Amino acid sequence: MNDRTALTPLTIVIAPDSFKGSLTAAEAAAAMAHGVQDVLGAAARVVLCPMADGGEGTLETIAAAWGVEPRSLRTVDALGRVRTARYGVSADARMGLIEAAESNGLPLVTDVLLQPQRADTFGVGLLARELLEQNVEEILLCVGGSASTDGGTGLLSALGVRFCDATGEPVPPGGGGLAAIVSIDVSELHPRARAVRWRVAVDVNNPPCGPRGAAAVFGPQKGADPHDIEALDAGLANLAAVVRSATGEDMRDRAGAGAAGGMPVTLVPLLGAEMVPGSTLVADAVGLDALLATADLVLTGEGSFDSQSLGGKVAVAVAHRAPEGCPVVVIAGRVALSAAETRAAGITAALSIAGGPATLAELQRHASERVRDTTAHAVALICPQH
Structure with a gap:
């Protein structure tokens, strides 16, 4: 004391x-x-x-610290069904906040048979696109609670990226299409997507692939059986290989890149996103250091x-x-x-x-x-x- x-x-x-x-x-x-x-x-x-670790409740915690009310947007869930999701914008309009589970959270799709190879992050991308249109300078993306294992391809598809097969056509949405990707076309990527700072809150240190990877560890809770896990793991491995060829950045064994079905696999190399622990992101956003400075x-x-x-x-x-x-x-x-x-x-x-x-x-x-x-x-x- x-x-x-x-x-x-x-x-x-x-x-x-x-x-x-x-x-x-x-x-x-x-x-x-x-x-x-x-x-x-x-x-x-x-x-x-009040704090959060980047998962459930992060949006409300940071919005309250910012002194703002969450906004709403018409988007889609992990299976492409229309829903309304919330997001946040700081009082000075510089920072945007997405709690990914607002659009592609697992609880939102438990009313039907889980489809682990079909679920994707496109709805999260629609929230990101809205923030880019509002000219924020930084996007805080909290990815906990995801229903998908698509390596972030859905999110980037919503921003204009095309993940193409050997014929040059976009692969089907979801993790089931990842194994067919042979090229990535970023020519139509949203013009502000690389201009903003992206920070992705992760709360696990798993790599995308292998026995500790996104599919093997988190796939079962998303409805994946052994066949699905094998397909999703092979798909993430292929996606990582294609990303490495396109960008020179190897995400296959990167700790934390297995979070939220491998979303960092594409967000880090293609958008320059930073992976940070969820609690660190929240602490920075709410100004925790200043509050603690005089604590007894x-x-x-x-x-x-x-x-x-x-x-x-x-x-x-x-x-x-x-x-x-x-x-x-x-x-x-x-x-x-x-x-x-x-x-x-x-x-x-x-x-x-x-x-x-x-x-x-x-x-x-x-x-x-x-x-x-x-x-x-x-x-x-x-x-x-x-």
Whole structure:
């Protein structure tokens, strides 16, 4: 703790992710704030900064930080069916934000038989095209929750790129057509597509192909059977080879390029997109560093604090940005890391909201109250002089 008198309010920054299935990030932050006030009252200055990792909820989190309301556009889902999707534009109109799952998210196509070789990212491309038409200077693309494994070809097709077979004709949409691609025609690419900065939020380090690739690891949850996985993996390998021939950039084994069905395979070489951890992209967009600069205590949290948290999820990303010597406490539905692992990640302590034996349904039903109470326990321990 920084040196303070008992009369000087402590600055406590609250920056949690959502507790999936229970609380949004904003709801979790509010519950934590109540816990702080229960203990410190006026002796605390609470700064709320709900976070996200580039997946579900990122659009709302960043839009709220920007002080804007999401906009809507008529687009299509992963199977080409018309739907309305939301996107964001910063208050100064310089930055655009796409949460890809708004148009090609897996939940949007579960009302029919999943079609893993047909699903594509064309609808995401329509959102990107709209932002280019609005003259943004940068596009933040958050790709979590995708229903497709098309290597980003659908998105680029919406921007004017043609992925052609041996006859010079465009291949069918979706991952099933990737194996037939022999050339890429960018002559009709949107004129602003390479003029803007693209940052693609990824939350996995998988390569596009092979046993840890997009098809093998994530294909089954998108409805892919062994035959589909083999076809999709071969298609991504072929796409990567064609991209390498066209651009000189080899994405086949690039860590993180397997995110969202391999979208970075084309976006990085053809548009100059940067891959960044989702939590990093969100932290930059909401100005987290400035908020943390004067913090005396940082509270963060997520549904499950486990080994995946160490790979760039919100809690660890927040801890890495906290001022040196500032305590960081994680409040989580489940804590699966040891005290030593927690400290090694730069976190002072991690506390579970499960005060005793409880089912997941019980924890979800009473999540807000449990987050509030657990936060109060943490604050009372760390700030006893107040």
